[in-house]
Amino acid sequence: MFDLDRWREIFQSINKNRLRSVMSGFTVAFAILLFTLLFGVASGLGNFFKSAFADDAQNMMFVRVWKTTKPYKGLQTGRAIQLKNTDYNYVTEEYEDQIQYQSARIYKNFSIKYKNEASTYNVRAVHPDHQFLEKTLMDEGRYLNNRDLREKSKVIVIGRLIKKDLFGEKPALGKRVNVNGSSFLIIGIFSDEGGDNEERMAYVPVTTVQMMYGNNDYISQINLGYNPNLSTDAAIAFGKKVERNMRKRLNIHPDDQSALSVRNMAEANKFVSILMFALFLIIGFIGSGTLVAGIIGISNIMIFVIKERTKEFGIRKALGATPGSIIGMVVQESVLITTLAGYFGLTLGTYILSAIGNSLEEQYFIKDPSVSSGIVIGATVVLIISGLIAGYVPAKRAARIKPIEALRAD
């Protein structure tokens, strides 16, 4: 295949007939450009979806409750549902195998005060696993641990923005703040990719809040991270099962969405992946359609070119070119033009995508559109094969040229 002389012959013929070569490459360059842009935009869309959920664990699901909207077993509608520690224990023990992370959540609004600075903040009373479920990133200190929970310690992990509000640039770790009248020790400061709301927030142990504020065993919500080894479908089924059993347990009508529901990231994941799959299918369809058009275009122009070069091929044959060498030459020329044109389209496309960058994120939900190196390698293979296909028919024709007919003095 690597015959320097043949490459030289081909380069010469392309170079001496530039317009013709550019014309035949144009459709393929265009096809690849289009494909690159579509593909980049689609993956940008995918990136957006992914990052939209990125501040929480991908395998998160939670059980939340509200009021009944359907009568059930003699209980009327409008009954408020309350989750308790026993429910939390039931779920976490019953489904231990399917669960990676587990945490209860109690929503509170507490005033937090340090010296003269005070404000009211959302405070979540949680278990240690909550850090992973919410993807809380520790900037300083540590998160809540099991000992805090066991000892019902008065410790608090505050968001980056609470620290900024109360302490400014001064250190906050190890300081005490007044939370709703009690003194709490700041053990950690965190940030979160979920935005400002998530960073103007504090975490305290579930047990501490239950003891100090109400002395009950109420919780607002149960958050779970399902076992990441579960397939998406299995995870969805798991969520449905938890939902069913919890409704039964709390005497809720099996179809009462409002009273108790399980929100499952697996469903969102599945939706996104189906959406992306459909999108890439459409793009693959359009892309391969244009590529096929490009191949046919190159092939047609080359057939035309072969006609134009009939005399040249006749001469070459008279001088000792075998049909094989003619076929090789035409096919190689086709592969070269296709690949060069394709790379031109690919490079142009990648350049345009990188110029777009994140500028379309706000309006069009396209984040960091790009083509992976896998695609580039794939494209190379596809282009070479395309060139082979495009060159085949013209090459056959060129090889069939009879010198006596080509050389007849006319």
Added chain:
Amino acid sequence: MIRIEKLHKSYPIGKDSLHVLKGIDLHIKEGEFVSIMGSSGSGKSTLLNIVGLLDIHDEGDYYLNGQLIKDLNEKKAAILRNKFLGFVFQSFNLISYKTALENVALPLYYKGMNRKERLKVAMDYLDKVGLKDWASHLPSELSGGQKQRVAIARALVTNPKVVLADEPTGALDTTTTDSVMDLLKDINDEGMTVFVITHEEEVAEQTKRIVRLRDGVIISDTLTKAAKAL
């Protein structure tokens, strides 16, 4: 060198077939300088194409360099052409985007010679036809006579056994015709077998043997004065 016995060739034309060569017997020994004459359509080019392995005969036997030419596939024919035969055409048939030197070197490319060597050999042959200074010119920059001399250099470059020329002077004026014929005579003097088709008596007279065709048969086969003078 070339031995043809009872050679027949017909071209199919629609349902009919045109019987062009009707039993040709011809023997050309190594070192001969033969011209073929005959009216248009008498089958001269057909004969030359068969001799040049560009076409296939229907009946009879053809031996080239002692080898019976039969059931040749295209690849074998191409290799034999490259090895034994050099072609010169009326319309020169140079490749337009290649320089004179590259045109001359092309048969050596198909012979598998490396680039450096073949350009060197090609330059020697260009020198031989007196066009060394024109090596880097494209055919479009050469006169008819120069083009034909480039074509002759190309025909000679592989050092073939036979040079076949179909009306090599057909497109040239008298002066250039003479220079081309002088060149062919020189080649023949060096021992090369040369086989020329021509319409011009003056050209034929400069060869050593004239074969006349009419309607696909040889009507005369005579030595010229030039040959007798030797």
